[in-house]
Each structure stands twice: as C-alpha cells, then as structure tokens.
Amino acid sequence: MKKSWIILLFISHAWSGDWRVTFKDQCALEGTSVLIGCEFDYPRGHLVTSVAWFRGQRLSDRWVLYSLSTQVRFNYVGNSRGNCSLAINNLNRADEGHYFFRFKTVFNSWTSMRPLHLSVKELTAVLEPSTVTEGQEVSLSCWSGCATRLQVVWYRDGTPVPRQVFSASIKDSGSYYCTVLGQKIQSASVALNVQYAPSDVLLSMKPAGDVLNASAVTLGCSSHANPPVPQSGYSLYKDDQLISSGRDHIISPLQPRHSGLYHCQASNNISRRGVTYVSSSGMNLDVQYLPSVAEGSSVNVTCSSTANPANHSHIWYKWTNSSSLLQMGSGQVMSLPSMETSQTGMYLCQTRNRLGVVSSTKVLLAMEDDTSGGRSLQVLVLAGLGVCLFGILVIALLLLWNKLRNKAEKKVQGATRAALKSRGLLILALNQAQVPAQHVSPAASENQHDNIYANVSLSTPPTHPPPHILSKQQHAIDEHDEVTYSTVTIKAKHRQESRFKMEEHDETVIYSNVANSS
Template sequence: MLPCVDHLKGVLGGDWGVTFKDQCALEGTTVVVSCQYDYPFPHFVTSVRWVPGQWQFGRWVWDISTSVPPHFEYVGNYRGDCSLKINNIKHTDEGHYLFRFVTSLSRWMSKNALHLSVKDLTAVVEPNTVTEGQSVSLTCRSECGTPKHVWYRDGNVVPQPVFQASRKDSGKYYCAVAGQEKIKSASVALNVQYAPSNVVLSMTPPADIINGSSVTLSCRGDANPPVPPSGFSLYQGKQLISSGPSHTISLLQPSHSGLYHCQASNNVSVRGITFVKSTELNLDVQYLPSVADGNSVNVMCSGRANSANHSYVWYKWTSSSSLLQVGSGQLLFLSSMETPHTGIYLCQASSQLEVINSTKILLAMEEQPSYGHLSVPILGGLGACIFAILFVALLFLWKKQRKTEKKVQFPSEQVSSASTEDQSNSVYANVGKYMPSPQVPPRNYSKKQHANVMHLYGHVNTRRQRSHPQSNNSSSISNCDEVTYSTVTIQDKKSHFDENRSQESRLKMGQNADSVIYSTVANSS
C-alpha cells in the first residue's frame, strides 16, 4: 500500500501534513492504522478526530451526514501521532476516512482519504470430490494477504494441508487466522467416495422359521454414495432371486432352505471390482409337526458324534417365557396328544465338557374343519326353505283334495250287482253321479231301470282267495279280498236310453259304452 502524504509549508515556517497508508483488513479482525501529522511552530493541538470522507467537486471533503462507528478508537496523541484502532472490523466499515485536527491558531484536515477495505478468508479444497486413496490439497486465501492460519475439519485440527484421502476425511473444512480462530473462512465440503463395505444380509424374524410362515431378507452396507435400490442383488447359491434392498418370502417351503447372500454396488470400484459380496446366511425352514388329538408322539434329540456320553433333558416354553422340564432321555414320548402338549420344545444335551441346546421345535395339533361359524345361518336357512316347500306342498294337496271331494260324491247306499250269473274274478263298484239337471225318465221306465242307467262302474280286477270246498256255493261279499281302488274319472251319461235294454245287457256291453268308465287295479295280495 502506498502512503498518503499531505504536506504544506506552515504559515510561521513549519509544515502542515498527514501521513498514513490504506488499510485492508479481514472481517472480524482488529487493526491499527498507523498515522502521523505535522503542524508549524508555535501552534499546539487542541483537538483531533477521524471523520468519514466524501469525494466531491474533485476533492475529499468531510461527510458531515455520518460519523465514524463507536468501535473506531483514536490511539494517537496531540504531538504528531494520529494512529487509529478499529476493533472487530465489519464489512459496513469499508470506506474512506479523513483526519482533522485543530490548533490554537488554526485547523487542518488531510487532503487525501484513508481507504479501508474489508475482506474474508477463502478456503479452497482441491479436489472437493475424490475417490478413497486420492490426494487432497488445502489452500487458505485472502485479498488482504495470506495471514498465518490453521486448518480445521468439523472443528478438529487438520495436521497437514496435503494428504491421501480416506473415508474418515470426508467432512467440512475451513481455515482460521492463527491466534484469532474466530476469524475463519466459510466451510468447504470434501466428499470422499468409496465402494460398499461391511455388506450384511439379515433375516426377519431371525429364528424359528416355520414351514408356511414368511421371512424378509434385507441387505445393507456402508458406502458413499449410498447404494441405490437397484444396486442390491439377492442370491440363493448362484441363482439370482431378486433385486432391491429387501425380499420377502410370504409362504416358506422346504425348497427355500439354503445359503443366501447379497451383493451391493454403487459404481465405485475397488481394484476393478464394483460388486461387493456379503457373508452367507443359512435359511433353515423347519417343519411344523402337527398331530391329531389323541395320537402318540415321539420326538428324538440327536447330539454330536460322542452322543453316548451325553445326558438329555427336555424342556417346554411356558406362557411366562420360562423353561419347564417335561422329560429326560434322548426320546420324548407323548402317549396321547392333547391341547396342553402344544408349544415350543427343545432338548439340552450335556456332558462333562459341554452343554448344548438344540434348535426349537414347535409342536401343534391338527386343526379340524370347523363349520360352527357357518352352521347357524346355513342350516337355519336350509331348514326354513324345506319347511316352506313342505308347507306349500301340503297346502296344495289339501286344496286339491277338497276340490275333489266337492266334485265327486258317493251315494249313501251302494247298489249290489252280485248276481250269480255275473260271479267271476271281477268285483264291481257302482258309483252314482248326480246330474246337474236331472232328466225325467219316460213313462214306461221304471225307477229301478232309471237308477241303473244313472250308475257308472269301476271295474277292479282282484285275485280271490281259493275258497274252501264247503264254501263254493257261497256268494257273500265277505269272502272277497280287499279291493284297492285307483282314481276314478266320472263322465256324464248320454241322455238317450234304450227302453228295451235290460240291466243285464247293459252290464255285458258296458265296456263300449261312453257312460261307463273302467279303472283296473291289480291287487298285490
């Protein structure tokens, strides 16, 4: 910085003048601006002050509209030293300042202005993104010159500004003025990238994997940048199962048992290898033994090669998560499986050298099909439907029977036609029908003939019992077998009667008469 010198010949032979240098300071620092002034003899100084300067009309003048901040401190004297101390410099302090003093005989103000510039420290990390193992250089810069400084990473001192980056070197770096650590630069991040490490495949739940249950396999690892979802792959042996950080098997089968591992990649290679493999995880799908109620159960505990030296004790987990001894010996026998026997069992094999616990086994009872939740609505609805159908059927039959009874009526007196000449294996039932409009017979008709004409016959074949020899002459109807009647359909007779036809001829020719209907029923006796 060039010094500013104001120098004029004093009126009484002395020199008037002010000498200082422009000042560049870091924000937050405290600086002292060195300044000297001169005046002629026999003047003596009565007051001094620094004032803001303003360029106006081709010269520096006092800007009386403002004043210097309170943290500007005059540290000179009245005999030629006009030094100025500025504490905790701020960016708002940047500007031009003039020195003015008053003597006993005159006054004087510097012709040139002090220029105060306020700057910041700048931290530079090169490069700011590196792969693990590359070199990193730290540089602290300032427009006011490079002061003695110290480097920090996340508040911790960095011993060397040049180093080989490792993953632990990632963080935020800044530099600070030595001895004035509060005066520091803005932070700059260093990003150290590295391939996945500590890749682990885990399983949830971690134990008691039962056939038919579900399990979730999850892969994770430490990497920068983080492994994307597409960067994870799950394998069973050498077979690819899925891509992604997790995989769920919802219905475990014995075929799912085996060794699994995952691979992770974030496109950062280590010695040319981009995929990092996890340790193998053994998935052991255990069967869920199920036994029907009342059946016997044998559970065997198998130890190591020298199992003959082992003693075996069987335990069962209780509801309070404690172990209850339920037997001893290599074989646990349950003679009759019951509900209290269900639960988780394990055996403990012990010898003089070691005590070994077996894997857990879950013993359960077979579930019987249960329709209890369906029996009430289904059976109730079915019963209601059957009842309704039967009710409708019975009502229909009852109405049909009533209709038939109203249509067909039997006379109170039956006319017997059991004459000796017509005795055969046939039995006749005479059914009388009342005509809706009875006709009056001719005069030469007898009442008997009219009654015969008004009768219809039902012809019923029946097997008669073989009569005893003594009863051959008997024609009583009591010797006939019981007659079974079928439904008889009745039709109206013709209104024309033949007066010369006798009752016997009508019976013989009744098979072709329209007014006679025959219904034949074979007796099963």
Template sequence: MESWILITLVTIPGVWSGNWGVRLENQCALKGMSTVIKCTYDYPSMNIVTSVTWYKAIRESRGLMLYRLSSLRKPRGHFEYQGDRWSDCKLKINNVQWSDEGSYYFGFETTLNRWTSRTHAYLSVKELTTVVQPSTVTEGERVNLTCVSGCSEPMDVVWFRDGQPVSSVVFQASRRDAGRYHCAILGQEHVKSAPVALNVQYAPEKVKLSLSPVGDIMAGDTVTFTCSSDANPPVTESGYSLYKDGEFIGSGQSHSISDIQPGHMGRYYCQAWNNVSRMINSTEVLLDVKYPPMNISVSMDPPHVVEGDGVNLTCSSSANPAADNYTWYKRTAPSSSSSLLQVGSGQMLSLPVMTPSHAGLYMCQVRNTAGVSNSTEVQLVMVEKQSDSPPFPILAGIGVSFVVTLVIAALLFWKKWRTSADKKNAMTDLKQGGEEPIYATTTDAVYASVHMGPTSAPLVSAQASASLMNSHHHVNTVHNPTLDDDEVTYTTVTINPRNKMNNGRTPQDTRCKPERSDDTVIYATVVT
C-alpha cells in the same frame, strides 16, 4: 535556558514548524482481525490542537459523504483512536468486518483553525481462503492444502479438519482424511477461512443385509430384506442386488416377500457396488421359517398284516421346529370328531398281536410350537391265517407232475420193449434165409415162423407143438393185416422147459451147434 526551550518547541510538530497537513497509509486487513491505519498530522506554530476526528466516506445518491466514526452503528470499542494531540493520529479497528472496508479521513481543530485531510487511507478487507487440490479424490491419491489471505503481508497459519489440527498439508488421501478443512492465523485462531470439504471416494464397505421383522418368522408373514453399506459415492438403488443360495432374486436396496413359505428358507446375501468398485458381498443371513407340521404320512410295516402277527404304524411329517408330540386315534364310527378314540402316542404305534378288533381307520395328529395338523386316515386290514396243509393248487401241481412222470416212464419202457422185439424178428428172418442163427440171451425163447392164410389159423410144426405141449409158454404173434396173404408173419414163442438136460440143450434142440446154457432157443417154421 531560554534557547533550549525555543529549540524544543521548534522541533515539536505543530509548534513553529510547518504547514497544515495529514499523511495516511492504505491498509489491508483480514476479516476478523484487528488492524491499525497509520496516520500523522502537522499544523503551523502557535496552534494548539483542541480535538481530533476520524471520518469514513460513504457514497450516497447525493455524492460522497463523510461521517464521523462515532456516528456509525458499530459495537462499542470497534474504533479505537491510538494517536495523540501533537502529531500521531493512528486508528485501530477491532474485529474488522466487510462493512469496514472503505476510505478513511482524519481531521483536527486547533485554537486558531481546523483541518481535514484532503487524501484518505483505504482499508481493504480480505479473508483467508482454503484451497484443497483436488477437492474430490479416490482413496490413495495425493492432496495439497493451500491457505490464501489476499493481503501482501506474510502470515503464519495453522490447519484444522473438522476442528482437529492437521499436521501436514500434503498427504495421500484415505477415507479417514475426508472432512471439512480450514486455515487460521497462528495466535488468532478465531480468524479463519471458510471450511472446504475434501471428498475421498472409496468402494463399498460394511455391506450388511438385515431382515424385518426381527425374531421368529412364521409361514404367511411378510419379510423385507434391506441392504446397506458405507461407500463414497453412496451406492444407488440399482447398485444393490439380492441373492438366495447363489441365485439372483432382484435389484434394489429393499426387497419384500409376502406370504413367506418354507420354500423361501435359505441363505441370503446382497451385493453393493459404486463407480469405484463393483460387487462387494454382505455376510450371509439365514432365513428360517417356522411352520406347523405338514405333508403328514402314515406307513405300515408289514403292509399286509396276518392275524396273530405284529404291525407297526409310523407317522412322519415336515415341520419347523421338529414335531415334539404325536397322538394316534382310531375311528369308532363313520364320521364326527367324537368317534375318534385315542389309542396311543409317540411317532410309532406298535400292535404286537393283530386281532380283528385292531382293524379299522387310524389317524396321526402331529404337534410342534407352531401348530398342530392331522394326517389322512389310513385303513388297517387284517388277513386271516391259513391252515398248515398245502393249498389245493399246490396239491394239483404235484398230482399233475406225478402223472406226467408215469406217462414218460411208460413211453420209455414201451420204446425199449419195441426195440427188443424188432431185434428178435430180425433174427428169425435170418434163419429162414439159410444163415446161421444168432442165439439170443432170452431164457427159453422159441422162435417160430408162421405163414398164415387169410382166414385160417396159424399152424405150428409138430416139433414145435410137442415142445409147446411140454412147456409153460407164452406166444406173441405179430400180424400185420395190411400185408398180402403170401407175406410172412413172425411169431415169437417163449417156452419155459420143465427139465433141463445136463448138457444144457433141450431134447428138441438138435440143430444147436455150440454148447449153451440152460437157456434154449427153438426155431420153428409154420407154413399155412
């Protein structure tokens, strides 16, 4: 029995078994983790360990100094001795911090002596490091996540983006993948790396144009256009452009128009661009400017009003919103507002029967929700009604036309008569020349050739005289005073016989060969 007790005592470290000594192992720990520095010690037999102590070496100006761990300003329980008083001297350090890195020594005391290790265990403090490659990408590019610990021992890690778990460490980046990534030790998620941002660039989206002030915009107000967008990289000041009805207005994120007028009304939109994409349009915004009635005009139909006729006065204007009230006034005195008499309402003033009392100056007043404005005064003039008889100019025109017609008819008649006379004279000349007479169709015509001296009256032959005495006659004598005295003057004598012979020839007509009708031609030559 005593032999077994001796063998057990010999095999137990520190009892009859060896020399003084401490064996330590270096350790790598991640910041925030708990780690154990492995340690064993030995001592000669017949010594009983009475106390154990861990030290940390701290370099000072006077050299490397060892301080008991219990004397360091650390939270309670930060250092935890997990060894015993036989041979195990391991040390656990909870929530390792950067300040824990350094050299550690172990010492103990026995009933016979004390011992401090001549070597040390070095604790390296590392941390998890997140690597995002590349950290700035254009939407659609490939991204790879890597977690680096710094310690050689393998560790299982998990990934988070903005606190949310990430399932894959390799992916095609989209704008929703942008954020801050970190890795952590599986099961000890409080031990994590510093976050690293993934920057995913993309073209502008949600481009929006807004107007200020909000609500109804009145003429004369100041209006500010502001363009915004969601883009990465953000759109710069020069990356915004403002357009009205397709026409360029200006650059910049904000654009103001003071003293807004109806001419500024239209459809506006803005464009945004960055280095990823260009010219992304916002939706159109309608700028509606409210203004009181303007450009008021009054028209009359008909423009010239005759007494007793009807006339309509129509008032028109430009307004936004449209005019909803029209009032008509007539001026009763040369000036002053009190001389205006309201005579009607509505866009049209109708006067069915024009009388002298209706003539004068009229004005139209137009009103909408934005204000009220007056037209200029217009003069309504009445023209007196004329009688039913045609006016003097018309009668004078008719008289002149009638006189001209008579003159033309007289000229035509004279021309026809002259032509007939020329023919008869020509027939008389033929008779004197021995030619056969040409019998005219003129009723009871007598042709006489009369040769007249310059001062004597024409003589007619006895035969012609007898015929003239027994007949109703008319003699036409044609004499040209410009001819010489020996020229022949032809005289036409027309004889209407009282009685006609049965054979149709007059008693004096003994030279007519053919049978004739009652009409008889007598040729006479008179020489003076």
C-alpha cells in the same frame, strides 16, 4: 537593530516546515482489530489545538466528511505532536471505505490531501478439490484477501487438522474451517466430500430366527457408501445364483426349497483396489416345516423314550376341537394306512411305567397343500366330468324305472284279468244306485276314471261252477267276516273312446265278491 534581526530569523525558521499527513491504505479481516499508522507535520512555531478523523464520501466532484467522534469502536491513539494513529475494534464490512485526518493549529488547519482506504475482508477456507475419491490428495488453504501473510490453524468438525495436504480417506469427510492464530476469528465452514465404495455390506432377515413354511421373510441388504448405493446397485444371491436385484427381497410363501446360503452384493460404481462389487457375509436360511403327507398315503409316527424300568406302554392321543384328548391307539408306532383330512391335527403320545406317566411334545400332522395351478385345473375338470356323468346316470335310471313300472303295471293288470276269467269268479252287478250309464255325462265319466272294484278269494274254485255251487259260494261270502276290496285304476289310451264304450255297455262300475275259504 540587532533585536529586529533576531525576530525575523525566528519567524523565517517557524514558517520553514511542511504541512502534511502520512499514512498507508489498510486491509484487515472482518471481526479483527486494526491499527492504522499515521504521521502528520506542520511548520514550526504552530501550536496544534485539535486533531480528528473523518469518514469521507464522494459526492460528485468533492468529498463530504463525517466525524467519527461518536463511534465507540474508533479510538485515536496518537497525539498532537505528529502521531495520528487510529485503532478500530471488531471490524465489520460496513467499516470499509475512505478516511481523512485533520488537525488545527492556532494559525491554521490542515486536512490530508488524499483519503486512506480501509478494506475489510472475510477469512475464506478453500479445499482443492472439495469432492474427492478415497485415496485422492486434498489441499487446504486459508485466504483472507489481504497481502498480509496470516498464521492459521485448521479444524475438521472442531478437531484440529495436523496437515494441510493429505490423502483423503473415509474418516476425512466433514466440515472444515480455518482460524487466525491468536484471534477469535474463523472462516465459514466448507465440506469435504470423500466418495468411497460400499463398506460394511450387511444382509438382514425379518423376522429373524427360525421360520416355518407358509410364512414370509424379507431379506434386506444395506451398506455404507458415498454416494449411497441405488436400488439397482444391490443384488441378492442364493448359493451363488442370482435371485433378484434391489435392496429388499420378499419370499412368500416359504417352501423347503428356499433353504440355502444367501448373500448380497452392493455397488455405487466406485471401485476399491479395482473391485466394484462388494459382498456381504453369507446368511443361512433354514426353512423349518411341519410334518405333512399327501392325502391317501400311509403315515407312521414313532414315539421313542428312555426310562428305568423300561416303558411298558405307549398310548397315542389327538387334540380335539374342545381341547380334550381323544385316544387314537396304543403302541410305540401309530400307523395311519390312508391319510384323510379328518386325521390332521395335533398328536402326542404318553409312555407309562410303574413309576408314572410322561407325555411327549405335541406334533402337528398336516396335509400337503396343493398350490399348483395345474393340479387345481385337473380337479375342476374332474369335478365337472363327475357332475355330468352323475346327471346322465340319474336320467338313465329314471327312464329305466319308468319303463319297468309301466311293464309291471301291465303285467299286474293282465294277470288279474286272466286269473279272474279262468276261475270264473267274477260276478257282475250293475249298481242301480249309481247314475245310469245313459245319464252319465262325458265329464262325469272322465272324473270317475273307470273305477273297478274286485273282491278276490284265496281259494281255488272250479273253472265252471254249477248254479247250486254259485249259490253256496254266495252264501259263504255272505257269512264271511272279512271282505277285501281292491281298487284298480285303468286309464284309457284315448279318453273319448273309453267314454263311449262305457255308455254303450254300461260297465262303468264293476263289483266282484269272492269268498275267502279257509
């Protein structure tokens, strides 16, 4: 009887415990490891035979459990005597969800009444504000989404940031991220945009160095600014006078008047200590130009030198197209009284003493270019007037020459007839070998053009020689060796009238022989 009581007492004590599993929901960062604390209990007298964690998925009104035994990142770190803790390594977002713990004894099994919820969060870097003006305050905060307070370290482009609250400057622009102290985990990077007025404003010139007139240069303005300076934000000044707006300014062709001190200004509408426009340092543009003179003006070019013994001769030369030297003169000063286009070119002088000869550097002497449109127009107008006047002059000369020629012809014809008539030396003879006048056709008469042949002597015979004198003269003519024939063409004013006269008087051909007495 006593033994039975002891057995009942033991059984009553063994079944007096509670079946339970105790844990808390967890929140952890992606990429970290988490230890889920867990405890379980059961009535005394039971022997735990197995323990396991399951992933739970809610389907309709019930939970479906999936074993984690195949997950290598999940490690059971508890025991079979009440500790059911679970460690999960290298968490990822897919690990977020609901978990159940189950244990079995010889007589029974128990599953947690409710699931454990695991939240997996990302580490997030926050800049307030993310876009600031230089001098404005910036606050850094690292947010995990979990209630647990984290110890974090901040970095900017890989460099540790000492303070989480600071006044922004140009150097503070960059990418920021935070990390959890002691863990290899960092947030995604966020950019801090620090806007500032233009700095390092620079005026440049291309090509650099000395420049000659008739060439071109480009003046460019640049700066560091955030936001960048727009095209309209740049201004170019010459001697404090506004020249143009824009990043680049081209001067072509260069003229001596372009020489001066230039600087540029830049603005992006952000002020620095109340100043919106920032200026560059000045740049002096020195336009070098070749000696040039206007056409027709006088030029004096001087050759100076020092020597011991003193120079005693200076000779000037000009380079020709064949690359040879043409001597232009001597003396220390070469004078060109009236500059012409042919005199442009390269000149040099040579100085000589008893020790030798030294040549100077070459100098280009050029004509001034007339680039003004007004002067070009004047030249065109003058050229047009010159052509018109020349044409009028040519026409007038032609008319005058024609008139003088007609008068001369009339004078010659009148003088010839008067001389022949006054001297009485015309001997008329009808050429019987010619076609008789009455048989000459009008066309033939026209083609003959009233030909007249005259032989004129150089002597002065009497006005009315007697017959015996005529016979002697005729004899003298026959004996004379040189007989001169002169052809005179007389064009009738009315060709038809002339033809009728010739037929009537039969004077189409006239021969005249005059002796040349010595």
